[in-house]
Each structure stands twice: as structure tokens, then as C-alpha cells.
Amino acid sequence: MKLPEPERREPQESTVPMINIVFLLLIFFMVAGTLTPESPLPVEPAASEAGEAVSEDPVRVLIDAEGRLAVAEEVVDGRPALRERLQGLLDEAPERPVEVMADAEADSALLLDVMDDLREAGAERMQLVTRQER
Amino acid sequence: MQIEEPPRRRRLVSLTPLIDVVFILLIFFMLASSFVEWQAFSVDAPGGKGSAATTETEPLRLHVEADGRYRIGDEALGPSGLQDRLQAVHAEAPERRVQVLAAAGAPVRSVVRAVDAASAAGLRDVALLREDAG
Numbered sequence: 001m002k003l004p005e006p007e008r009r010e011p012q013e014s015t016v017p018m019i020n021i022v023f024l025l026l027i028f029f030m031v032a033g034t035l036t037p038e039s040p041l042p043v044e045p046a047a048s049e050a051g052e053a054v055s056e057d058p059v060r061v062l063i064d065a066e067g068r069l070a071v072a073e074e075v076v077d078g079r080p081a082l083r084e085r086l087q088g089l090l091d092e093a094p095e096r097p098v099e100v101m102a103d104a105e106a107d108s109a110l111l112l113d114v115m116d117d118l119r120e121a122g123a124e125r126m127q128l129v130t131r132q133e134r
Numbered sequence: 135m136q137i138e139e140p141p142r143r144r145r146l147v148s149l150t151p152l153i154d155v156v157f158i159l160l161i162f163f164m165l166a167s168s169f170v171e172w173q174a175f176s177v178d179a180p181g182g183k184g185s186a187a188t189t190e191t192e193p194l195r196l197h198v199e200a201d202g203r204y205r206i207g208d209e210a211l212g213p214s215g216l217q218d219r220l221q222a223v224h225a226e227a228p229e230r231r232v233q234v235l236a237a238a239g240a241p242v243r244s245v246v247r248a249v250d251a252a253s254a255a256g257l258r259d260v261a262l263l264r265e266d267a268g
Contacts, residue, residue, distance in 0.1 A: 015149055019156065026160045033167020046246035050253035051173030063242075099174065104243035108198070108236035111245070112264045115177075127174035128262075130246055 040070045046104035048130040055097035055127065059089050061114055065105040069114070079117060086121040094122060101129040175249050178261045193231035194223055194257075197265060198248055200239035213247060220255035232257050235265040 041064040061082070062070040069075070069082050072089060076082045090096070098118055102111050111128075118126055196216075197205040204211040211219055223230055232252045236245050245262065252260050 015153065019149065019153055022153070022156050022160055026156060026163060029160065029163035029167055033163060033169055035166050036168050045172075046243040048173065048175070048246055048250035048253075050250055051175055054172045054174045102242045104241065104246070106242045107238070108240045108242050108245045109238040109264065111242055112236060112262065115262070125176060128177050128246070128249070129172055129174045130250070132171035132173050 037073065040073055040075050041068055043101055043103045044105075045101055045129055045131050047133040049133050051130055051132070052127075054099065054129060058097040058099040058127070059086070059123075060099045060101060060129075061086070061118070063100070063102040063106045063110060063114060065103040067106065067110050079113060082114070083117045083121060086117060086123075090122050098123040098126040099129050100126055175246075175253065175260070177249065191227070191230065193233045193261075195233050195235055196220075196248055196252070198234060198236045198240045198244050200237045202241060202244040204244075204248060213251075216248065217251050217255065220251050220257060224256045228256060229259070230257060231259040231261070233261050233263050235263050237265045 039062065041062045043062050043064050059072060064070075069079070071082055071085050074085075076085055090098075100111065100114060100118070102114075115126065194206065199205060204213070204216045206219060209219075220232075234245060234248045234252070249260050249262070
């Protein structure tokens with residue numbers, strides 16, 4: 001009686017090509033992506049076609065869809081608290097650029113209120129941040 | 135006579151720990167990096183009232199209604215009509231100032247689209263104002 005030969009084991013696949021690919025992916029994500037600190041509020045700004053570059057190291061005011069506010073990575077409780085915090089920040093560094101990042105669904109009346117607060121706190125210029133449309 | 139054994143080839147360093155670390159780095163960068171491109175509009179909020187500035191040329195007053203539609207004077211406009219209208223305004227008077235008057239309740243999305251349309255049409259001097267109740 002002839003027994004079937006035991007199947008020969010295939011040689012193990014080399015892991016080197018996989019490492020190459022993984023390295024490439026790693027380098028891609030390191031170079032192409034930008035590391036951003038986690039936002040204290042979920043904000044999805046509106047998209048726009050035109051626009052200018054955002055400034056570096058700004059005082060950033062966030063407005064989310066429910067109307068909650070945050071400034072300098074901290075959630076603040078209402079506009080009086082926001083104004084106080086802004087005043088402190090802008091007294092410290094009056095030349096710092098100010099950015100307002102408002103959710104697309106937020107009420108524009110609140111956006112204008114926040115802009116009034118910024119003006120009162122002494123911000124000369126402010127930028128409204130949008131997402132680049134492709 | 136004893137012949138020397140040929141020196142054994144040294145075993146390659148195992149690649150598995152390296153792959154583990156690279157994978158972890160890869161996953162970190164995939165999760166932590168963001169590919170959203172931000173841009174910004176510089177906007178003025180002069181006092182938040184529509185009637186503050188008096189200049190020689192009457193600025194174009196573009197109203198954003200609470201339901202997200204646009205209006206110039208009594209002429210209601212859709213998003214595409216808005217673009218054409220602003221381009222016509224730019225062709226007539228390239229330096230004309232634009233006031234975007236946002237009604238309470240209008241989402242930020244519509245306001246940003248209006249500012250974007252003005253900017254795309256070449257009108258640079260855009261102010262964001264609150265629409266008066268009256």
C-alpha cells in the first residue's frame with residue numbers, strides 16, 4: 001500500500017517586504033499628517049473654497065453646535081467666563097492672533113456675540129477658521 | 135589532524151520585536167494625525183451693529199436669513215445666484231465693501247458660505263454684522 005507523502009511545508013514567507021511597507025506607511029503618516037492636540041469640544045467648521053493661511057500659536061475660541069464655548073483648550077461656562085478668560089489671555093500677550101472656530105451648525109448670533117467679547121477684550125484682528133474644501 | 139570546524143553563521147537578530155514596535159508607532163500616527171487643512175477669513179466685527187460705519191460709498195448689504203437663504207435689498211438669492219450677483223458687483227466696483235448681516239438663528243455654515251462667495255468674487259473688504267431686529 002502506498003501512503004500519500006506528507007505534504008511538504010511551504011517555506012515561511014519572508015517578513016522583510018511587509019516591514020518595508022509598514023515603514024513606508026509609518027513615514028507617510030509621520031510626514032503627511034499633523035499632530036493636533038485633542039479639542040475640548042467637538043467642532044466641525046464649515047467648508048470654504050477661499051481663505052488664507054491660519055496663524056501660528058493663536059488664542060483659539062471654539063463654539064460647538066450646542067453653543068458651548070471653549071478657549072485655549074478649556075471649556076468655559078458661558079460668555080461672562082469666556083470674557084474673563086479672554087481678558088486674562090490678551091492682557092498677557094496682546095499681540096497674539098485670535099481665531100474663532102465655530103461649528104457649521106452653530107448659531108451665527110452666538111458667533112457675533114463672541115466676536116463682540118473679543119473686541120471688548122482688546123483683540124485687534126480675528127480670524128474665522130474654516131475647513132478647506134476639495 | 136583535526137580540521138577546524140567552519141565558523142557557524144551567526145543567527146540573524148529576530149525581526150519580530152522590531153515589527154511590533156513599528157506597528158505600534160504606525161497605529162499611533164494613524165490615530166493621532168489629522169489631514170484636515172484649515173484656512174481662515176479675517177473678519178471685522180465693528181461694534182456688531184449694522185449702522186455703525188458711514189463712508190462715501192454705500193457698502194453692499196448682504197442679508198443671511200435664519201433659514202439660510204440670502205437677500206440683497208429685496209432680492210432673494212440662492213447660493214449659486216449669490217455667487218453670480220457678487221461677481222457682477224465686483225465687475226462694477228472692485229473695491230466695494232460688503233457687509234454680511236446675519237439674522238439670529240442663521241447657521242454659521244450659511245454665513246461662511248456668504249463670506250466665501252464674496253471672497254471668491256474678489257471682494258476683499260468683508261464685515262460681519264448682526265442684522266437689526268427692525
